[in-house]
Amino acid sequence: MPPSSTGSKACTGPWSSQRVLNASSKLPDQDLLGFIERCLSQWDINYTEEEKRGIIRSLPATYQRYELNECGLLKCPLSDEFVRDDSRLKNAVARFKSEVAQGLHEKGWQKQATRAGRERSQGKFDRYLMEHIEETFGSDDQKTRGPGVQGQSQNDHDKVD
Known part of the structure; x- marks a missing residue:
């Protein structure tokens, strides 16, 4: 008997994961x-x-x-x-x-998450993550200069107007 063209009831019925485990x-x-x-x-x-x-x-x-x-x-x-x-x-x-x-x-989100995990393990997001870390916590260069404002050198911080 050929497979049903409408798909399996297990995948589309009222209690299928597609219906029960979606955002709506x-x-x-x-x-x-x-x-x-x-x-x-x-x-x-x-x-x-x-x-x-x-x-x-x-x-x-x-x-x-x-x-x-x-x-x-x-x-x-x-x-x-x-x-x-x-x-x-x-x-x-x-x-x-x-x-x-x-x-x-949802199946689509799960596929995207799997793909993103694979890409992350291959280093695809390394540059983005480093930039995000530097943006959030400052770069290593800024940490060695002291408690200045991001983008401001320690000398600029010590100047008095």
Whole structure:
């Protein structure tokens, strides 16, 4: 069967990353911590054992615990208190929402950032960065002359009108 000319539904559906992770997304305006807490509080109802394993695999190593409850089902490794109280999680969610609002998860921005990183590692921006540093902090020559105003020699600084 030939590939669809309209593209994959996974790439264009209402929950696709292209729609959810763009600058016009409503995601940054939502209570994501509340959403996470609701999902975890209904862990056994919302997820199959396979989905639970996938979620656990995506967590940091310290939270990748595959413990079973009294019914033989995987227990959620995160507590409700963790979601409510952990400052690292709160900061990460806030940063993520800000990044989405700024469009930093859009495919085009990601490509530009990758290209800029590659160009930077090849030295393309070295001259610009040196000029910016000199503009901001002064040149090495100015630092050795003392606390004069940028572009003004120490002798000019000491002159009295």
